[in-house]
Amino acid sequence: MSEILQVKNLKKYFKTSRGMLHAVDDVTFSIEEGHTLGVVGESGCGKSTLGRTIIRLQPLTSGTVIFDGISTDDRRMSRSELKAYRRNMQMIFQDPYSSLDARMSVSEIIAEPLINYGVYRSRDELWKAVFELMDTVGLARRLANSYPHELDGGRRQRIGVARALSLNPKFIVCDEPVSALDVSIQAQILNLMQDLQQERNLTYMFITHNMSVVKHISDEIIVMYLGVVVEHASADSIFEHTLHPYTKALLDAVPVAELGAKKSRSFIKGEITSPIDPKPGCRFAARCPYAADRCRSETPELRELLPGHQVACHLAEELDQST
């Protein structure tokens, strides 16, 4: 298997009036072609910024991203360079209510990327491509001239998927693609995305806050907290052999639709701390029930504790043995 995306020491900082906001802080990972990497974390953990930076919707502060042989770093990219870099990657956005241009019809929205990249020879060919995309994502052809406001959330998200697929990309960043949808519709979209992945050997980076969804869809999972990766492993390993106290807390907090599924529940107290000019030490230490002095002074590195299972916690071994 080959790695289609490599991210090395990626940093994205934002200047604010109160200091430097470390949205993504030294993140390294790679994704194999045809796989799904799930990125989970709560609001403000940097997961969306990570996705947006990889696709170069915003420049990165430092680090390298190599996608399909083309590399990008902190230098400015020209329009044509960006166009080449993004040719094979796409994004599906969270909110199907605000990510579609309200003044464009369904067919215009889906056709736009095809027109931008000039990948059709005639109008007939363009329309044929648009209709085929609508079939692929399960949108009735009669909706071609409708406008987004006439459609429900599930159908709108199908437009988003069709648009993302239009250039036949290899890699799609999916930023909370089902969070705004009702559960029955959410399941329809998740199944559609899985089918498309199998047919087209797509690679996904699936950003979500929903632990059940991420478990369902991912091969590998990254757990983020305040801009850093705290745990990275295969989906099975993360859920069966959870190592980081934050991942444990996240899993504990999810209500399960089964009676008696949760016997005990440990709460983590407090709320996420500020990502502005973070002090050295573990970023989760302020809320961690196990935090020791070392955790507040020395930043834990991401290290491999089990084969293919990385964790950034000084106490991971001790905690692993005690549970």
Added chain:
Amino acid sequence: MAKTILEIKDLAVQYVTDEAVVEAVNHIDLSLEQGESLGLVGETGAGKTTTALSVMQLLPDVSARIVSGEIYFEGEDLIRISPAKKREYRGNKVSMIFQDPMTALNPTLSVGDQIMEVILLHNRISREEAKNRAVEMMELVGLPGERFNDYPHQFSGGMKQRVIIAIALACRPSLLIADEPTTALDVTIQAQVLHLIARLKEEEQTSLILITHDLGIVAETCQKAAIMYAGEIMEYGTVEHIFNNTAHPYTEGLFGSIPNLNRKVSRLTPIPGLAPDPAALPRGCKFAPRCRYATPACSEAEVPVYEIEPGHLVKCLRAAPEGRSGDE
């Protein structure tokens, strides 16, 4: 037998617009005992919030119309009492926690003043006493009393929801309606807030109606559950009935749609199609067009409610005594 605190009978609510009449709630019956917690589950447009607003008597005057029904709360029909009396019990004996903590608070008043407001409105006490009660409430929900004079924008989402819970519980209501109280919050904060609601409910013996789309929350917080679809209650029972002896195809569909943390399925089984347009509801069973068990009989006439075991109500022809034996 515990005392019945709320009884909804044959409630039907419509929204009337220039273009259409939207049938939001269609002849539902529901009752709640003192100290009981009921989960009202359904997807967007199922009529959950409209039901809650009917109980609160907060439906918008211009567009909403209660077509039929009675809502008895502690023996009185809330629909037919005077506006002055409505004001007396609203926020006092029955109160509501709204979905979005970011917009439910007044940005120009300090949170302390907002908690005090409801206390002063319903009690003949001095400002001094009211302030003490408000600080007590803040501490009860886990907010430091020193933040009495802070404004909503100085609080995070989870903290704001605590302020709203403090306001809702300030007059020790006998019924609390929580409309998606944690949907806007992160999971770790959601766990804290749900725990808080459950604890306070226990301490105060408050009855609770929890509106949610998340069956996980119902499993953990509620004793009874009502599954709503297109303005009707499709299935009603204890959580054991709903989770362990699921009877309605829609409830079954909901369970098939959610990925479960404890089990691995390679593929979800979503409910096909879309929820019906509430301005043009199908005849007969509202769920029939999406139901995999549907027969022509389902769309012929209004489907009755069957009690398939004591306290377990199902609005589906498959639950009819003669239909059940032939199954499986």
